[in-house]
Amino acid sequence: MTATRQQIVEAADDLFYRQGFEHTSFADIAGVVNISRGNFYHHFKTKDDILDAVIKTRLGRTQQMLVDWEEEGATPKDRIKSYIKILLTNWTMIKDYGCPVGTLCTELAKLNHASRDEASKVFTLFRVWLRNQFSLLGHTGDADALAMQVLSWSQGVATLGNAFNDRKYAKQEVDNMCDWLDSLPVSTT
Amino acid sequence: MTATRQQIVEAADDLFYRQGFEHTSFADIAGVVNISRGNFYHHFKTKDDILDAVIKTRLGRTQQMLVDWEEEGATPKDRIKSYIKILLTNWTMIKDYGCPVGTLCTELAKLNHASRDEASKVFTLFRVWLRNQFSLLGHTGDADALAMQVLSWSQGVATLGNAFNDRKYAKQEVDNMCDWLDSLPVSTT
DNA sequence: GTCTATACCTGGATAGAC
DNA sequence: GTCTATCCAGGTATAGAC
Secondary structure, eight states: OOHHHHHHHHHHHHHHHHHOTTTOOHHHHHHHHTOOGGGHHHHOSSHHHHHHHHHHHHHHHHHHHHHHHHHHOSSHHHHHHHHHHHHHHTHHHHHHHOOHHHHHHHHHHHHTOTTHHHHHHHHHHHHHHHHHHHHHTTOTTTHHHHHHHHHHHHHHHHHHHHHHTOHHHHHHHHHHHHHHHHTSOOOOO | OOHHHHHHHHHHHHHHHHHOTTTOOHHHHHHHHTOOGGGHHHHOSSHHHHHHHHHHHHHHHHHHHHHHHHHHOSSHHHHHHHHHHHHHHTHHHHHHHOOHHHHHHHHHHHHTOTTHHHHHHHHHHHHHHHHHHHHHTTOTTTHHHHHHHHHHHHHHHHHHHHHHTOHHHHHHHHHHHHHHHHTSOOOOO
16 A cells, blocks of 8 residues: 555545535546546546545444544443443534445435445445444343444434534534433343 | 426426435436436426425425324324324335435434435424423423424434334334333323 | 546526527 | 537546656
């Protein structure tokens, strides 16, 4: 992986999030990286190839973040709260551009894009990780359902917080989610 | 409003939902309505004007749907369930294209489009209507918070149900929402 | 590995005949 | 009110010099 190639992926990663995949042109990316448009094709055959590279880095970055949370959080509930709180940590971006995972998935769904399933794997990373945390809390039977509940709750807050540009609401919902989590029964077998 | 103009709006409404606003071209709409591209400009000055007309019809249609639910549902809880159940009623569309309201809002947010706020008014219609239903249940203080909770919950289920193409999950969450609603305290003063 | 030049297409939008 | 013809900007992608 050359430095230029990496710069392209980083710029595309950011622009695909803020502007959307289709709305982002080679000229946009070239403007950030300071290369000519023709130079892209030495590194990537098509725009779709750039998208695949972006999704790959997002998968890797997410995986690393989950590992970090695993090390930082003393208890499973602490770790799950690390996830919940990204709504506020990344609020300045979310209020303008929504959730990076959800918005890419819905865009690719409408485009009926070949990488649609690949993009949803970021959700799967969170889902499996959350499921593990709930399993550690003793929720062996409903761990996956709880994981999906946390995922969808935060996703909904991201979408509506974005639509209404309402940080207070987002803050309130984060508190509600944490309270809900704290009140969950824990079996320490 | 001429018949042609109405046909354009109807076709655009459908295509903006299924393909996204920006991805839909005049040629796409013209193909459905069977008119020439040049003919658009007799009815609309710009593509943005078509979007505004589409949003207007969606606002009107939503308003009408809420009136219908008001008449059909015997109790506020029944009416709120009418809202919750559209996730399953429209599932065949949602699994492929997501929630029409949420996906348009996030797309326009990324485009930083002038009609962004106008699009989010569809959410507001649901919000105010749900708030009224919860008020009727005696939840005077937290009616709006409850309305937002129902909105975000369903929105999250739409996004994740779409990403994973999982109807069983959507069905399960609809049941959960209905159970949650049934267990809500009601004060009949 | 990076550039310029360019091909080729599709997008929204306009002009003017009918 | 609808059409054809056309403009022009911008998109992806290619060719080939350096």
